[in-house]
Amino acid sequence: MKDKSIFEIKSLDLFYGNFQALKSINMELAGGEITAFIGPSGCGKSTLLKTLNRMNDLVEGCRITGTVRLMGQDVYGGMDVNLLRRRVGMVFQKPNPFPMSVYDNIAFGPRTHGVKKKSALDSVVEKSLRDAAIWDEVKDRLKKPALALSGGQQQRLCIARALAVGPEVLLMDEPTSALDPISTGKIEELLLQLREEYSIVIVTHNMQQATRVSDRTAFFLLGEVVEYAKTETMFSMPKDKRTEDYITGRFG
Amino acid sequence: MKKQKQKLTEKAFAVLTWGAAALTLGTLAFLIAFILIRGIPHLKPSLFAWEYTSENVSLLPAFVTTAEITLLSLLIAVPLGVFSAIFLTEYAKRGNKAVALVRLTAETLSGIPSIVYGLFGWLFFVTSLKWGFSLLSGAVTLSIMILPLIMRSAEEALKAVPDTYREGAFGLGAGKLRMVFRVALPAAMPGILAGVILAVGRIVGETAALIYTAGTVAQIAPSPMASARTLSVHMYALSSEGLFMNESYATAVVLLLLVAGINALSGFIAKRLGGKGERQGGE
Amino acid sequence: MKNNSQFAMRDSQLKNRRGRFAEALMGAVFLCSALASVAAVALICLFLFVRGLPAMAEIGLFRFLLGREWSPTDIPPAFGILPMIAGSLYITAGAVVIGGPVGILTAVFLARSCPKRLYRFVKPGVDLLAGIPSVVYGFFGMMVLLPFAGSSMLSASLLLGVMILPTVIGLAESALRAVPEAYYEGALALGAGHYRSVFRVVLPAAKSGVLAAVVLGVGRAIGETMAVIMVAGNQARMPLGLLYGARTLTANIVLEMGYAAELHRGALIATGVVLFVFILIINLSFSALKGASRRDSKN
Numbered sequence: 001m002k003d004k005s006i007f008e009i010k011s012l013d014l015f016y017g018n019f020q021a022l023k024s025i026n027m028e029l030a031g032g033e034i035t036a037f038i039g040p041s042g043c044g045k046s047t048l049l050k051t052l053n054r055m056n057d058l059v060e061g062c063r064i065t066g067t068v069r070l071m072g073q074d075v076y077g078g079m080d081v082n083l084l085r086r087r088v089g090m091v092f093q094k095p096n097p098f099p100m101s102v103y104d105n106i107a108f109g110p111r112t113h114g115v116k117k118k119s120a121l122d123s124v125v126e127k128s129l130r131d132a133a134i135w136d137e138v139k140d141r142l143k144k145p146a147l148a149l150s151g152g153q154q155q156r157l158c159i160a161r162a163l164a165v166g167p168e169v170l171l172m173d174e175p176t177s178a179l180d181p182i183s184t185g186k187i188e189e190l191l192l193q194l195r196e197e198y199s200i201v202i203v204t205h206n207m208q209q210a211t212r213v214s215d216r217t218a219f220f221l222l223g224e225v226v227e228y229a230k231t232e233t234m235f236s237m238p239k240d241k242r243t244e245d246y247i248t249g250r251f252g
Numbered sequence: 253m254k255k256q257k258q259k260l261t262e263k264a265f266a267v268l269t270w271g272a273a274a275l276t277l278g279t280l281a282f283l284i285a286f287i288l289i290r291g292i293p294h295l296k297p298s299l300f301a302w303e304y305t306s307e308n309v310s311l312l313p314a315f316v317t318t319a320e321i322t323l324l325s326l327l328i329a330v331p332l333g334v335f336s337a338i339f340l341t342e343y344a345k346r347g348n349k350a351v352a353l354v355r356l357t358a359e360t361l362s363g364i365p366s367i368v369y370g371l372f373g374w375l376f377f378v379t380s381l382k383w384g385f386s387l388l389s390g391a392v393t394l395s396i397m398i399l400p401l402i403m404r405s406a407e408e409a410l411k412a413v414p415d416t417y418r419e420g421a422f423g424l425g426a427g428k429l430r431m432v433f434r435v436a437l438p439a440a441m442p443g444i445l446a447g448v449i450l451a452v453g454r455i456v457g458e459t460a461a462l463i464y465t466a467g468t469v470a471q472i473a474p475s476p477m478a479s480a481r482t483l484s485v486h487m488y489a490l491s492s493e494g495l496f497m498n499e500s501y502a503t504a505v506v507l508l509l510l511v512a513g514i515n516a517l518s519g520f521i522a523k524r525l526g527g528k529g530e531r532q533g534g535e
Numbered sequence: 536m537k538n539n540s541q542f543a544m545r546d547s548q549l550k551n552r553r554g555r556f557a558e559a560l561m562g563a564v565f566l567c568s569a570l571a572s573v574a575a576v577a578l579i580c581l582f583l584f585v586r587g588l589p590a591m592a593e594i595g596l597f598r599f600l601l602g603r604e605w606s607p608t609d610i611p612p613a614f615g616i617l618p619m620i621a622g623s624l625y626i627t628a629g630a631v632v633i634g635g636p637v638g639i640l641t642a643v644f645l646a647r648s649c650p651k652r653l654y655r656f657v658k659p660g661v662d663l664l665a666g667i668p669s670v671v672y673g674f675f676g677m678m679v680l681l682p683f684a685g686s687s688m689l690s691a692s693l694l695l696g697v698m699i700l701p702t703v704i705g706l707a708e709s710a711l712r713a714v715p716e717a718y719y720e721g722a723l724a725l726g727a728g729h730y731r732s733v734f735r736v737v738l739p740a741a742k743s744g745v746l747a748a749v750v751l752g753v754g755r756a757i758g759e760t761m762a763v764i765m766v767a768g769n770q771a772r773m774p775l776g777l778l779y780g781a782r783t784l785t786a787n788i789v790l791e792m793g794y795a796a797e798l799h800r801g802a803l804i805a806t807g808v809v810l811f812v813f814i815l816i817i818n819l820s821f822s823a824l825k826g827a828s829r830r831d832s833k834n
Contacts, residue, residue: 055423060346082554086425096416099439108434109424158420165424258728265730269648272640276704277657279697280664283675290678335568343565354569357576363751363818364579364811365758367785371807374792375582396575403572427554429561457668460760460785464792487670488761491677504671511666519659 006031006169006199007052012066014047016059021047023223025066034191034200036210036231039220040246045203048220049171052201053088054081070169086113089167093174095154097146097161102138105146105157109165124164131197132160133190152183156190163198170194172202176209188213207247211235219243284508291505294498304470309499311506313472314486317387320473321466321482322455324391325398330448332395333402334437340403341410342432362400366461369397373465385479390466397461398451405447409440446522453514456507459484483507579811587808590801599805605771607791607799614802616809618773622688622781623757623813625774626767629692630699630756635749637696638703639738642748645704646711647719647733665701672698673765686768689777694766695759699752706751710744710828711737744828747821754817758810760785784810 007029014022022044029035037045050056051068054075068075075084086109097105106125107115115121125142129135134156138149146157155175162170172191176184191200191213204210210217211231218228219240227234227243238244301310336354344351373393383389413436421431437444459482467479468489481489487507491500591599594614602615641661649657676694684690714737722732738745760783768780769790782790787806795803 053423055419058419058422082425082427084425085423090423092416092419092423094416096414096420098417098420098435108421108426112421112424112426112430112434161420161424258731262728262730265734266648269640269644269730272637273644273649273657275637276641276664276700277660279700280660283667283672286675286679287671332568332571335565336572339565339569343562344569350566350569353573357573359822360576360815360818361572363754363758363814363821365754365760365785365814367758367760367788368579368583368807368811368814371788371792371804372579372582375586375804376578380582396579399572399575427558429558453666457666457670459668459670460789463789484668484670487668487674488765491670491674491765500674504674507668507671511668512663515659515663515666519662 004031005029006071007201008067008069008072009048010067010069012048012051012064012068014044014051014056015061015063017061021223022051025225027218027225027228029199029201030216031199032195033215034195034202034213036214036217037201037203037220038205038207038210038217038246039226041205043220044223045218045220046173049173049201049203051075052169052171053085053090055085055090057081082112086165087167088169088171089162089165090171091155091158091162091173091175094178095151095158097149097154097157099145099147101143102146102149102157103142106161106164109161113165128160128164129157131163131194132156133186133193134160150183152179152186155179155183155187159187159190159194163194167198169199169201172200174203174205177205184209207235219246221246287501287504287508291501291503294502295505296502299499299502309490309496311483311486311499311503313470314481314483315506316472317466317480318456318482318484320387320476320480321391321394321462322452324387324476325395325455326448326451328392328395329398329402329451333399334406334444336399336403337406337410338432338437340407342428342436358400358403361396362404364397366397366458369393370461370464373461378465383477385465385467385469386477387466387473387480388476390462390482391476393461393465394455394458397458398454401451401454402444402447405450406440406444409443409447410436412443413439442521442524446518449514449518449521453511453518456482456510456514457484458482459488463488483510583804583808583811586801587805590798591805591808593798594802594805599802600809603773605787607795607802612799614798616784616787616802616806618771619782619784619787619806620809621774622767623783623785623810626688626691626695626763626781626783627753627756629688629777630695631749631753633692633696634699634703634752634756638700638748638752639707639745641700642704642707642711642745643733643738645708647737648729661701661704664697665705669698669759669762670765673762676762676766680766685778686766686780687778688767688774688781691763691767691781691783694762695756698759698762699755702755703748703752706748707741707745710741710748713744713828714740740831741828743824743831747824747828750817750821750824754814754821757783757813757817758785760789764789784813 005028009025009027012022012025013020025048037049039045047056051064056062064076070084070088073079098108103125106128107121110121110124126135129138134153137153146154149157176187188209194200202214214231216229217231217234219226221242227238227240234243235247238247298308299310300312301308302312304310304313340351340354370393373389377383377389377392378385417435417439418431421435462482462485466481468481468485469479470481470486473480484507487500487503490496490503599614599616601617602613603617604613604615605618606613645654645657672694676690680690680693718736718740719732722736727735763783764786767783767786769782769786770780771782774781784806788803792803
């Protein structure tokens with residue numbers, strides 16, 4: 001999977017009503033890597049993230065042209081949206097565990113996709129929680145409400161919940177923006193571990209975070225991809241003046 | 253001088269507001285005390301005899317009928333109301349014309365007086381459909397009456413469910429139905445339940461809509477197609493005959509305790525589960 | 536790979552097709568449920584009007600609405616419901632005169648003056664007032680009011696005044712609470728006292744909402760049946776005065792429905808139509824006022 005492209009995006013335009021939020025995006029996202037989307041607020045980075053698993057379908061008045069392919073399959077052409085979202089998991093800006101027990105949160109996805117056997121569920125729950133590096137903290141309180149966990153734990157729980165359906169890609173929409181520095185550190189560590197098994201796309205406001213965790217970075221401005229390159233390259237010698245201005249903190 | 257006058261008007265308005273509140277609560281307290289004091293001594297075991305006779309004027313059959321009609325009405329109105337709310341909050345797109353129409357009619361329904369429901373129930377269920385005076389006629393009539401109440405409480409409860417739950421479910425590949433039944437509805441349950449209990453209160457207290465639909469037979473109905481009176485109707489029959497004043501007081505005590513209990517339960521559920529909903533576990 | 540190796544998720548085409556069918560089916564079920572209330576209103580209108588209007592036409596619209604005599608069993612019968620219209624209006628007006636001010640002032644108390652600890656008891660009390668069955672109110676009225684005021688419009692108005700309190704209080708309180716705190720604070724900052732600020736600034740700012748509360752109270756009063764029958768005397772004649780009995784539209788229906796036949800029955804259904812039209816007018820003004828109140832609190 002490594003180095004093969006997972007997502008191919010071709011001349012993608014996206015409108016909210018009359019407002020064009022994304023302008024002719026062309027990019028390929030590599031498998032087995034962490035790709036970071038950076039840019040000022042409202043630049044379209046989260047919007048693009050949500051086109052990858054069609055969460056934008058939920059937004060009224062959202063219109064998309066162009067193609068997005070997941071390993072060669074057209075995401076917007078007859079693919080079952082629920083299966084797509086199973087293959088492309090998502091973690092949101094604010095931790096959003098359901099008001100159920102820890103166990104039921106993790107089991108929700110597998111149950112959705114037809115797993116009913118208790119033993120199978122048990123093992124997925126344990127494996128997912130281990131993979132999300134939170135097993136030791138919650139193994140004695142699997143039946144307790146997930147909402148009683150701390151914010152950082154809730155976010156790792158949400159990551160575990162996303163892993164439990166066996167996705168190929170993980171989309172993360174500013175997953176640490178609502179968390180304290182210590183929880184943020186734990187999640188970044190986790191991301192580097194997860195890279196071994198999953199392709200990850202992360203939207204972040206935090207440029208240090210992008211340099212710390214990502215292999216490639218795309219810089220967005222006003223709905224366009226200004227620059228897309230290896231992270232080291234982009235942060236050491238940006239090609240575009242606007243990228244340079246942004247990463248040196250001259251605006252945004 | 254002016255200061256003095258200001259102080260005086262402040263005082264006067266203070267007296268007015270506190271006085272009004274005292275009057276409201278005083279009336280309530282008086283009513284409750286009056287009924288309890290006059291009624292409790294007459295709560296005799298014969299009032300709870302299984303069979304109604306014109307001697308014991310037992311309220312037990314009416315009590316059973318109340319439970320039956322309540323159950324039947326809820327059986328119809330709760331699914332309809334909750335499903336309507338699901339349509340309004342989860343399915344209808346903004347600007348959908350059906351939504352405006354449904355809201356308008358629900359609001360109209362909630363304003364219609366119970367006697368008009370009674371009249372309609374009599375015209376439609378009792379005579380046109382030939383169900384006669386029966387539990388079924390009464391229950392269906394009442395289910396229309398409580399429908400807007402259940403719709404509104406369910407809609408509000410569903411609206412209060414954070415969108416992040418919905419996104420979370422969709423993000424895991426859940427379909428809309430699964431999201432609704434496994435995530436949104438469970439989270440909205442306390443609010444829906446509180447509304448349902450209030451609806452029970454309305455059913456228990458209803459008279460005008462039942463006299464000409466369920467009728468006034470004082471025995472337990474042998475079938476859903478037979479007539480029977482609920483506790484409120486029973487109370488009306490007793491007190492308007494004027495022969496059983498002591499028993500009327502006692503029946504009023506039972507009714508009062510029943511609605512007080514229902515109110516307390518609804519408030520408790522709304523507060524207990526609703527307030528702490530964020531921390532409450534699902535299973 | 537990954538978790539998939541541990542279990543097989545059954546994501547065959549079949550399951551998806553079945554899933555899509557279930558989604559579509561339930562979507563239709565939800566829509567139909569929502570349309571149930573539309574159907575209910577349509578049926579209610581249809582039955583009342585189809586059965587009521589012909590009777591009105593047969594009696595003659597003016598002789599029905601403005602006729603001062605109601606003697607359905609006389610020969611020839613007279614079907615004038617003006618006495619009942621007047622009875623309903625007078626009794627309702629009396630109820631609003633009593634319940635309106637007390638309700639609004641209690642709402643002011645709850646929203647603005649009530650200590651938190653006291654509120655925990657007062658609010659459930661007001662809710663209980665709303666939950667007490669009308670027969671219990673009626674019975675209470677029979678026992679407490681009749682010895683003093685007799686079966687009269689006064690008794691009916693007093694009793695209904697109490698019965699509409701929770702409606703008025705509930706809605707007026709939420710209207711008052713919707714007024715931005717800044718208004719109150721602004722008035723205080725200008726040196727106005729607590730009550731001056733509340734009555735001169737907060738209450739006027741909430742006036743559409745408070746008025747809507749009173750209008751809904753009117754709706755409750757005009758539609759109330761059982762409690763009124765038990766204390767109003769129910770004489771089908773033009774109201775003579777506060778201490779004389781009168782009959783309301785609602786009472787007219789309940790009292791005679793049991794034995795009415797033919798045109799008499801039609802006339803009772805037509806009475807229901809008149810009541811229904813009153814309620815529709817009240818509902819419309821309520822909606823308009825609530826819309827206005829929503830705009831108020833936005834500005």
